[in-house]
Amino acid sequence: MRRPEGGERRGDRSEEVLTRAPFLGHGLGLRREHYAAILAGEPAGDWLEAISENYMGVGGRARAVLLAVRERYPMTLHGVSLGIGGTDPIDEGYLDALKALAAEVEPAWVSDHLCWTGVGGRTSHDLLPLPYTEESLANVVSRVAHVQERLGRILVLENVSSYVGYRVSTMPEWEFVAEVARRSGCGLLFDVNNVFVSATNHGFDPRTWLAAIPTESVWQFHLAGPSEMGPLLVDTHDHPVRPEVWELYREAVRRFGEASSLVEWDDHIPELAVVRAERDKAAAIAREILAEVRP
Amino acid sequence: MNLREVQELFFGLITAPESVPKTLEARGETAREAVERIFAGDERMRSEERLDAYANMYFFRLRDVLAEDFERTAAVLGEARWHNLVTDYLLVHPPARWSLRWAGEALPAFLRGHACGAEGPWLADVAALEWARNEAFQAVDADAMHVDELVDVHPESWPTLTFGAVPGTALTSSGWDLAGWWIGGGTEPPAEAAGSQVLLVWRDAADDVRHEVLRGEETEAVRRLIAGAPFAEVCEAFAPEGTGEAEAEEAGRKAVELLLRLIELGIATLPETPR
Numbered sequence: 001m002r003r004p005e006g007g008e009r010r011g012d013r014s015e016e017v018l019t020r021a022p023f024l025g026h027g028l029g030l031r032r033e034h035y036a037a038i039l040a041g042e043p044a045g046d047w048l049e050a051i052s053e054n055y056m057g058v059g060g061r062a063r064a065v066l067l068a069v070r071e072r073y074p075m076t077l078h079g080v081s082l083g084i085g086g087t088d089p090i091d092e093g094y095l096d097a098l099k100a101l102a103a104e105v106e107p108a109w110v111s112d113h114l115c116w117t118g119v120g121g122r123t124s125h126d127l128l129p130l131p132y133t134e135e136s137l138a139n140v141v142s143r144v145a146h147v148q149e150r151l152g153r154i155l156v157l158e159n160v161s162s163y164v165g166y167r168v169s170t171m172p173e174w175e176f177v178a179e180v181a182r183r184s185g186c187g188l189l190f191d192v193n194n195v196f197v198s199a200t201n202h203g204f205d206p207r208t209w210l211a212a213i214p215t216e217s218v219w220q221f222h223l224a225g226p227s228e229m230g231p232l233l234v235d236t237h238d239h240p241v242r243p244e245v246w247e248l249y250r251e252a253v254r255r256f257g258e259a260s261s262l263v264e265w266d267d268h269i270p271e272l273a274v275v276r277a278e279r280d281k282a283a284a285i286a287r288e289i290l291a292e293v294r295p
Numbered sequence: 296m297n298l299r300e301v302q303e304l305f306f307g308l309i310t311a312p313e314s315v316p317k318t319l320e321a322r323g324e325t326a327r328e329a330v331e332r333i334f335a336g337d338e339r340m341r342s343e344e345r346l347d348a349y350a351n352m353y354f355f356r357l358r359d360v361l362a363e364d365f366e367r368t369a370a371v372l373g374e375a376r377w378h379n380l381v382t383d384y385l386l387v388h389p390p391a392r393w394s395l396r397w398a399g400e401a402l403p404a405f406l407r408g409h410a411c412g413a414e415g416p417w418l419a420d421v422a423a424l425e426w427a428r429n430e431a432f433q434a435v436d437a438d439a440m441h442v443d444e445l446v447d448v449h450p451e452s453w454p455t456l457t458f459g460a461v462p463g464t465a466l467t468s469s470g471w472d473l474a475g476w477w478i479g480g481g482t483e484p485p486a487e488a489a490g491s492q493v494l495l496v497w498r499d500a501a502d503d504v505r506h507e508v509l510r511g512e513e514t515e516a517v518r519r520l521i522a523g524a525p526f527a528e529v530c531e532a533f534a535p536e537g538t539g540e541a542e543a544e545e546a547g548r549k550a551v552e553l554l555l556r557l558i559e560l561g562i563a564t565l566p567e568t569p570r
Contacts, residue, residue, distance in 0.1 A: 053394045059436035059462070061502040081393040087299040094393045119302040122389045124309065124353050125398070128302075131333075135298050164345035165335035168301065201345075203337065231339040232348055 021156075021187060021219035022108055024074050024260040026283035028275055031265070035065045037272040044073065044272065045279045049262050052079040052110070056097040070105055076156075076220075077102060078189075079112035081123070084147065084157065085130040085140050086116040095150045102151065109219060111156035111189045114140065114177060129162035132169040132176035137183070144184035156219045157181075158189035159209075161197040161226070161235035173198065174212035187219035190256065192249045193241065197226050197233040206248050210255045221261040223249060223282055238267035241278055246285065253289040261286065301333055308346050312386055315347040357385060357398055364399045364429050368422045371482045372411055380411045396433060399426060415484055420469035424477070424506065427465040427496040431504045434463025439500065440565040442558050454527035458520050458554065459564040464497040466509070466518060474508045500561040516553055523566065526550065 025046025030038075038044050048069060055066050069075070081094065102110055115127040130136045147155050159177050171179075181188050190213065199206035223246075225239030241249075241263070249261075261282040265275050296304070308330070311318040319327045327343070336342035358381045362369040369377045388401040403422035406412040412419045439461050448456065467473075468491045476485030493514045496506040509517055516532035534546030557563040 056394070057435060058396075058433045060432055060434065060498055062433070063436060064502065087302055091393055116302060118390075119299065119306045122306065122310070122391050123393065124306065124349075125356060125390055125395050126349060126352055128305065128349065131298065131301055133298070139298060163348045164342055166301075166333060167331075167335045168296070168333050169335075202335075229348060232345070234348070234352075 020216070021259060023258055024076070024108055026279050026286065027073075027260065027262045028272075028279050029078075029262060029264045029266070030066075030069060030075075031269055032062075033269040034272045034275070035069075038069055038072075039065065042272055043276065045263075045276060045283075047074040047076070047108070047260065047262075049076045049078045049111075049264075050105070050107075052077040052098055052101060052112075053081050055105075056094075056101050066105065075105060075107050077105060077107040077110045078158075079110070080127065081117055081125070082112040082147065083117035083123070084112060084114060084143050084155075085136060086119065086143075087139065088119060088121060090143055090146060092150075095147065099151055102153070109156050109187065110151060110153060111158060111187075111220070113160050114157040114180060115160045127160040129160060129164065129166075130176070131166035132171045132173055134170065137176060137179055140180050141184045144180070144186050148184075148186070154185065154187050156187035156189050158191050158222060159194050159198075160191070161194040161201075161233075163201055163232050163234070165202050172204075172208070172212075174209045178212050178214055178217075181214055181217035186217075188213065188217045189220045189222060190218050190252060190259075191222035191224075192252055193222065193224040193226060193245050194235060196242065196245045196248055197235050200233045207251060210251055213256075215256050218252075218256040218259050221249065221252060221256075221259055221282075222264055223261060223278065224264040224266075236267055237264045241281075246281070249282065250285055250289055253286050254293055257293070258286070258290055296329075296333060304329065304333065305346065305349075308343075309350040309353050310385070310389060311350070312382065315343045315350050319343055354382070354385070357381065357390065357395075360395045361399045361402065364396075365402060365422050365425050367425055367477075367480075368406070368418060371415070371418055371421070376411050380406065380409060383409060396429070399429075402426070417469065417471040417473070417485055420467070420471060420473060421476075424467050424469075424473055424494060424496070427467050427494075428504045428506065430465065431463035431496050431498040432502075434461070434498060437461050437564060439561040440558055440563050442555065444565055454525060454530075456526045457523045457566060458526070458557075459523055459566050460521035460557075460562050461497060461564055464495070464521055464562055466493055466495055466514070466521075467506075468493045474506070477506075495562075497560065497562045505560075512549075513553055516550060517557070520554065520557065520563070526554075529553070 027045040027047035030048040030050045050066060055062060113127045116130060117123050144155055195206045195209045223241045224237040225241050226233045227236040227238060263275055263278045308315045308318055330343055334342035336345055361381055384402055384405050390398045403419050403426050406422050407419040470488055470491060471485040472488045472492055473485055493509045494506045495509050495517060498504050512533045516529050519532055520529045530546045530550040533549045534542045
């Protein structure tokens with residue numbers, strides 16, 4: 001299997017732990033609709049991100065494709081069900097299954113979302129926004145510590161899109177996210193589209209985020225296209241990346257430097273070449289901006 | 296209100312049977328005040344409308360995922376009745392596990408007691424077959440056995456020999472000819488089966504999910520074999536205890552034939568290396 005290069009490793013333990021993001025290049029989300037094209041050798045960028053839950057405890061064709069693709073590409077695992085901001089106990093069975101998958105796939109890193117997903121033993125299968133309070137922050141930080149210990153690796157967390165805010169929040173989202181990273185040592189997956197979506201929905205300047213986030217915490221960028229639902233923008237991943245998001249991505253690259261980027265497309269999925277063209281654009285922008293800032 | 300209470304309020308609102316504004320209307324002014332105190336809206340959209348966006352996404356996501364898992368069942372019911380069935384189902388069986396692939400686990404049994412199922416009692420059997428096929432498709436991998444593994448088995452070991460089945464293998468039964476109906480692919484009711492039709496569902500070596508009809512005594516024999524019963528008990532399914540030597544010999548032959556067929560189909564497994 002190809003392993004990512006770069007990144008710092010902590011200590012001299014036999015199981016080395018990455019403490020800084022390796023640079024994987026510019027990749028795509030692995031989707032069932034593209035399995036055949038990728039297996040047939042059609043290029044899919046520099047690396048692929050697989051949705052963890054689609055392969056945890058699963059066999060058959062999905063697992064066979066995942067392992068075959070992993071032979072050809074660096075990969076990360078991206079979860080949607082960890083519920084790191086939840087108040088139910090963390091599902092240890094979930095962590096066992098994720099750890100087993102990670103042992104098999106050897107991802108460059110494992111990521112999930114900075115959100116909660118359910119309560120009282122029930123799940124919404126959605127990425128629900130947290131109130132940005134000290135209580136919420138302490139809860140996340142403590143759970144990140146547990147997950148990182150159980151997985152034996154740094155957890156990378158993604159900011160989510162939100163459609164409702166909390167009057168009870170005592171700090172803005174960017175401050176909360178930055179504090180989670182500082183206190184827990186987790187990595188951040190800076191979802192550029194999610195920042196744009198939330199900024200549009202709540203009426204703040206998305207560039208505020210850029211100054212607030214510690215540069216060394218950013219392991220990855222996500223890019224995707226949202227949909228309009230009345231006055232809301234919704235993170236549907238079913239459109240091309242918006243011009244405003246490309247512009248914000250430029251500024252993010254300027255601020256955070258070289259970080260792996262990934263284009264997500266989850267609904268009305270077009271052929272691989274269309275998604276790859278978005279990925280090529282992300283790569284070109286990164287090259288252009290990095291050439292400017294590294295004369 | 297602490298974090299957990301906030302999450303309980305949020306979750307209760309977005310999973311309620313009615314929209315968030317209607318739910319708040321029913322709960323009264325105190326509930327609405329709590330929402331306004333905790334959640335933020337603006338002049339474009341009130342907080343309860345914003346929460347309602349989550350409520351819609353919760354329902355429609357699950358409705359669509361379940362429609363993929365129960366494609367035939369949903370097609371028979373049509374859009375409106377499928378929508379109503381899922382609405383009622385989620386109130387009784389909200390998702391509780393970390394993958395969407397389990398969201399429909401209880402739907403076949405639920406449909407059996409639902410008005411939509413009562414209209415066509417065969418439909419719950421279709422849903423059960425679809426669920427069994429989904430389970431087989433996603434089941435963890437395991438090596439099916441090869442016939443060569445039986446070459447060195449001592450004849451005296453055969454009665455106590457046990458077998459198994461690859462994960463995801465299941466038996467479903469129906470009073471209707473689901474096997475024929477499945478091939479036809481229509482939405483009309485299937486023909487009634489002569490007695491109960493038992494289908495063996497499994498995933499083959501090429502990772503394709505298949506099902507086939509079991510007939511007569513082989514149903515019980517397969518049930519015993521995949522449950523790990525000693526081979527002697529598998530044979531007895533073809534000739535109950537107390538029958539003559541010739542019948543017992545014939546039963547043994549049928550059991551071996553069945554075993555060979557299950558090996559050929561890629562279903563049988565060997566839990567332990569036989570001696």
